[in-house]
Amino acid sequence: MYVATKGGERAIDAAHDWLAEARRGDPAIPELSVAQIREQMSLAVNRVMAEGSLYDPDLAALAIKQARGDLIEAIFLIRAYRTTLPRFGASLPVETGAMAITRRISATFKDVPGGQVLGPTFDYTHRLLDFKLAAEGEVQQAGRKPADDQPAPHVLALLDRDGLMEPLAPSAAVPGDLTREPLEMPADRPLRLQALSRGDEGFVLSMAYSTQRGYGRTHAFVGELRIGSCAVEMEIPELGFSVEIGTVELSECETVNQFTGSKTEPAQFTRGYGLVFGQNERKSISMSLVDRALRWEELGEEDTGAPAQDAEFVLYHCDNIQATGFLEHIKLPHYVDFQSELELIRRLRKAAGASEREAAE
Amino acid sequence: MSKLTQDDIERRDRMGLLARATPTRLAELFPEIPAHALLRAPEAGAVMVRGRVGASGGPFNLGEMTVTRCSVRLEGGAVGHAYVQGRDKSHALRAAALDALGVAGSELVAPVLGALRAEEAARHTERAEKAAATKVEFFTMVRGEDQ
Amino acid sequence: MSDLSGGFAEVAQQSARAFRAVLNAMARPGQLQQLEGAAPPAPLSPAAGAVLLTLVDQSTRLHLAPSHDTPEIRNWIAFHCGAPLSGAEEAAFALGAWEALQPVARFAMGTPDYPDRAATLIVEEAGSNPPNARLSGPGIETQVKAYLPDIAAFQANHAGFPLGFDCLFTARDTVFGLPRSSNVEAL
Numbered sequence: 001m002y003v004a005t006k007g008g009e010r011a012i013d014a015a016h017d018w019l020a021e022a023r024r025g026d027p028a029i030p031e032l033s034v035a036q037i038r039e040q041m042s043l044a045v046n047r048v049m050a051e052g053s054l055y056d057p058d059l060a061a062l063a064i065k066q067a068r069g070d071l072i073e074a075i076f077l078i079r080a081y082r083t084t085l086p087r088f089g090a091s092l093p094v095e096t097g098a099m100a101i102t103r104r105i106s107a108t109f110k111d112v113p114g115g116q117v118l119g120p121t122f123d124y125t126h127r128l129l130d131f132k133l134a135a136e137g138e139v140q141q142a143g144r145k146p147a148d149d150q151p152a153p154h155v156l157a158l159l160d161r162d163g164l165m166e167p168l169a170p171s172a173a174v175p176g177d178l179t180r181e182p183l184e185m186p187a188d189r190p191l192r193l194q195a196l197s198r199g200d201e202g203f204v205l206s207m208a209y210s211t212q213r214g215y216g217r218t219h220a221f222v223g224e225l226r227i228g229s230c231a232v233e234m235e236i237p238e239l240g241f242s243v244e245i246g247t248v249e250l251s252e253c254e255t256v257n258q259f260t261g262s263k264t265e266p267a268q269f270t271r272g273y274g275l276v277f278g279q280n281e282r283k284s285i286s287m288s289l290v291d292r293a294l295r296w297e298e299l300g301e302e303d304t305g306a307p308a309q310d311a312e313f314v315l316y317h318c319d320n321i322q323a324t325g326f327l328e329h330i331k332l333p334h335y336v337d338f339q340s341e342l343e344l345i346r347r348l349r350k351a352a353g354a355s356e357r358e359a360a361e
Numbered sequence: 362m363s364k365l366t367q368d369d370i371e372r373r374d375r376m377g378l379l380a381r382a383t384p385t386r387l388a389e390l391f392p393e394i395p396a397h398a399l400l401r402a403p404e405a406g407a408v409m410v411r412g413r414v415g416a417s418g419g420p421f422n423l424g425e426m427t428v429t430r431c432s433v434r435l436e437g438g439a440v441g442h443a444y445v446q447g448r449d450k451s452h453a454l455r456a457a458a459l460d461a462l463g464v465a466g467s468e469l470v471a472p473v474l475g476a477l478r479a480e481e482a483a484r485h486t487e488r489a490e491k492a493a494a495t496k497v498e499f500f501t502m503v504r505g506e507d508q
Numbered sequence: 509m510s511d512l513s514g515g516f517a518e519v520a521q522q523s524a525r526a527f528r529a530v531l532n533a534m535a536r537p538g539q540l541q542q543l544e545g546a547a548p549p550a551p552l553s554p555a556a557g558a559v560l561l562t563l564v565d566q567s568t569r570l571h572l573a574p575s576h577d578t579p580e581i582r583n584w585i586a587f588h589c590g591a592p593l594s595g596a597e598e599a600a601f602a603l604g605a606w607e608a609l610q611p612v613a614r615f616a617m618g619t620p621d622y623p624d625r626a627a628t629l630i631v632e633e634a635g636s637n638p639p640n641a642r643l644s645g646p647g648i649e650t651q652v653k654a655y656l657p658d659i660a661a662f663q664a665n666h667a668g669f670p671l672g673f674d675c676l677f678t679a680r681d682t683v684f685g686l687p688r689s690s691n692v693e694a695l
Binding site for chain 2 (some may be wrong): 512513515519588687
Binding site (some may be wrong): 032054055058059081085087092093100110115118144146148157171173174176177178189190191196198228238248275277339 | 365369372373376377380381404405406408409410411412414416417418419420421422423424425427428430432440442444445446447448454460461485486487488489490491492493494495496498499
């Protein structure tokens with residue numbers, strides 16, 4: 001229960017002023033520009049775009065600056081801004097097979113058409129602090145090599161061709177949108193993927209990790225991980241045809257999962273899928289593991305009671321803005337609630353004291 | 362979607378290039394916006410970007426992107442439309458004006474599109490060359506018993 | 509394409525004003541509200557045009573009754589609203605003269621769990637007729653008189669409350685609302 005309280009306005013104004021000053025930090029240090037954050041903190045920007053569910057690097061960088069680097073607060077700002085935008089429509093599904101590739105690896109096949117491209121990865125760094133970065137200086141230039149323009153089809157399509165992969169039913173159904181209609185259970189796979197793609201990276205990572213440790217194990221291999229940019233195309237009602245309206249950077253992960261068959265399905269490989277805005281491979285791998293774990297029912301697998309198999313648990317708790325909103329509200333005044341609790345405890349103690357005295361007499 | 366005419370195909374190409382251009386570069390290439398009436402003033406909004414389940418299945422909603430749209434009519438009557446990524450209103454206005462000029466068959470359009478196309482190709486090549494440099498070239502060690 | 513003009517010139521202000529007018533129309537059944545700023549192609553009235561500009565977009569399916577299903581209106585809606593056109597059964601909004609909208613039993617009435625998933629009918633009226641109905645219920649202090657094209661149909665619609673469709677009656681630059689919650693009696 002909430003009571004209206006007055007008298008906090010001056011304190012709030014002063015708190016805002018102090019917040020602004022604290023955000024700026026030591027004025028002797030040059031101020032960060034939004035462009036600097038966008039260019040040099042790009043993975044933070046990517047995370048804010050993915051979980052804010054709005055692709056706009058400049059806005060995400062601004063939100064990070066305003067939030068003093070608190071990414072969940074920045075995501076909150078983006079989610080709030082998003083609601084003010086009129087929606088012009090929905091794009092055609094992006095064709096990730098035609099992605100302009102920055103990074104593309106497969107853990108299942110060494111030789112894949114189009115090759116394995118490492119891209120700008122942390123994977124082979126030594127995780128030793130690089131003190132050279134503490135001093136500003138020359139930047140290493142990326143190497144170049146003539147590109148052969150070899151197409152890089154999806155790796156899983158190779159298994160698909162051999163009939164070893166579960167078939168995917170193409171569908172033209174309009175997918176549900178949890179930003180327009182409240183999420184209801186059971187949620188179909190398109191809705192689950194939307195929720196996971198904008199879900200908290202830490203939560204989705206931990207859920208994925210739990211499946212690896214045996215809570216709803218799915219024996220996942222990374223069939224393919226690709227990062228790069230894709231054109232976004234939309235039907236324009238007034239023209240009667242579709243045009244490209246821009247490009248987005250995406251991370252996509254497809255897992256190949258062992259599947260020994262069930263009453264309804266033959267032994268074959270199954271898949272988990274992850275697709276996330278920006279360069280965000282940890283999130284896309286996590287998403288594909290959790291996606292696969294949530295598919296137990298449609299594949300006729302056993303419900304082991306693992307958290308990652310529980311769609312309601314995963315989907316209702318993966319959104320960090322919902323979570324932080326409910327969590328942080330408990331620090332707001334609950335004076336009346338607490339008064340009643342206090343009274344109850346006093347009454348119980350009084351009653352207990354009285355019965356003790358009675359017993360003693 | 363009905364069958365596209367040659368004009369439609371050119372228009373798709375033109376609108377796509379203009380949408381993918383950066384606002385600053387487009388302003389450099391096309392500083393003067395011709396006289397026009399606004400059919401739809403530049404308006405920032407969002408488009409829901411969709412992906413495919415498992416890369417090749419049915420669609421799902423991935424997340425939105427910011428888009429600005431604009432429609433203009435030039436003095437000669439040609440109508441131009443723009444849907445461009447981001448929130449830059451002058452970008453959308455310039456793109457709509459150039460689209461209208463394209464519809465009218467103006468000679469002003471080709472040099473702008475030509476420059477944008479060349480620069481986009483250069484960016485594409487740069488990324489592809491950097492990617493090629495990080496491509497792994499596996500070689501299998503020769504084992505003794507095979508000799 | 510010559511059907512692209514006639515949208516709001518000042519989108520933010522005019523759509524906010526129009527939204528307020530539609531809100532008032534639904535909150536005060538039977539009371540006329542002014543609705544200006546749209547100049548759609550005939551036979552679409554300015555008031556109905558403003559309702560479309562304000563409430564209808566890509567996420568709302570719109571049914572055009574035969575009275576209003578013209579290429580000019582289709583193009584205008586495609587450009588200004590982008591709404592997908594649909595059959596009567598799937599529509600969130602329907603537009604047309606009362607006769608052209610028949611039979612109204614086709615439209616979505618909502619479900620007991622989600623009564624809001626019902627259609628809103630934008631009923632175009634030709635002219636000003638003398639009142640033939642007395643309305644009462646939520647949003648009406650005592651009673652209000654209005655002209656309705658059919659008394660029995662709206663009585664039946666009210667009888668199904670909380671299910672049922674809602675109506676906006678538009679003529680020239682005015683609109684009044686008749687939500688399913690209103691009780692209708694013949695004068």
